[in-house]
Amino acid sequence: MKYENFEDVPVWNDGVDLTVAVFEATEDPAFRGRGDIANQIQRAALSVPNNIAEGFERGTTPELLQFLYYAKGSAGEVRSICHVIERIKAFGHLKSQISNLRSLARSISRQLGGWAFSLQESDIKGTRHLTSTSKASYQQKGKAEAFMEELKKQHEERLKQMKRERGQQ
Missing domain, CATH: 1.20.1440.60 (23S rRNA-intervening sequence)
Structure with missing residues (x-):
């Protein structure tokens, strides 16, 4: 924070x-x-x-x-x-x-x-030491980290779903 x-x-x-x-x-x-x-x-x-x-x-x-x-x-x-x-x-x-x-x-x-x-x-x-360029860079880095975290979460959910589907067949 x-x-x-x-x-x-x-x-x-x-x-x-x-x-x-x-x-x-x-x-x-x-x-x-x-x-x-x-x-x-x-x-x-x-x-x-x-x-x-x-x-x-x-x-x-x-x-x-x-x-x-x-x-x-x-x-x-x-x-x-x-x-x-x-x-x-x-x-x-x-x-x-x-x-x-x-x-x-x-x-x-x-x-x-x-x-x-x-x-x-x-x-x-x-x-x-923060300039508008470095501030934008930190914000972009934060957005990229949030995106990667969401992507990882979706990937894990998809893997769980695939395992459940295999277990039903």
């Missing part, structure tokens, strides 16, 4: 949800007097959707990939901090909330990894 705006990308929305959940969790009094841990997890969480947005807006596939990996790294940082927090007794009452944060960050990492893999396998250089 092609997205026109980063706000439409599901993993960006998940990143925003993660950020909001982190900011809400760090309002708990247990975070007070514990050094910079609240600020660190907040910055890591906020970095996830911000890096997705920045990479998306850059307009080239290599830059998008670079920022997706930054976002993936930030999601990993959130997970790591969650592991640390879970081991501190003062945060015991937040166990469920911290577990949910870690799960959401893990889901985001998987989504970003899948998106990055699909971009690495693509020959599209990004919207900044």
Whole structure:
């Protein structure tokens, strides 16, 4: 699926949800007097959707990939901090909330990894490099692939029909 705006990308929305959940969790009094841990997890969480947005807006596939990996790294940082927090007794009452944060960050990492893999396998250089000629070429390629898929489907149906007819004789 092609997205026109980063706000439409599901993993960006998940990143925003993660950020909001982190900011809400760090309002708990247990975070007070514990050094910079609240600020660190907040910055890591906020970095996830911000890096997705920045990479998306850059307009080239290599830059998008670079920022997706930054976002993936930030999601990993959130997970790591969650592991640390879970081991501190003062945060015991937040166990469920911290577990949910870690799960959401893990889901985001998987989504970003899948998106990055699909971009690495693509020959599209990004919207900044798209000309009317290359756009027409990509559209034609898509039509050709759809035609071949339909042709294959029809051929398979015809083979099944021929086998059924032979079985009846």
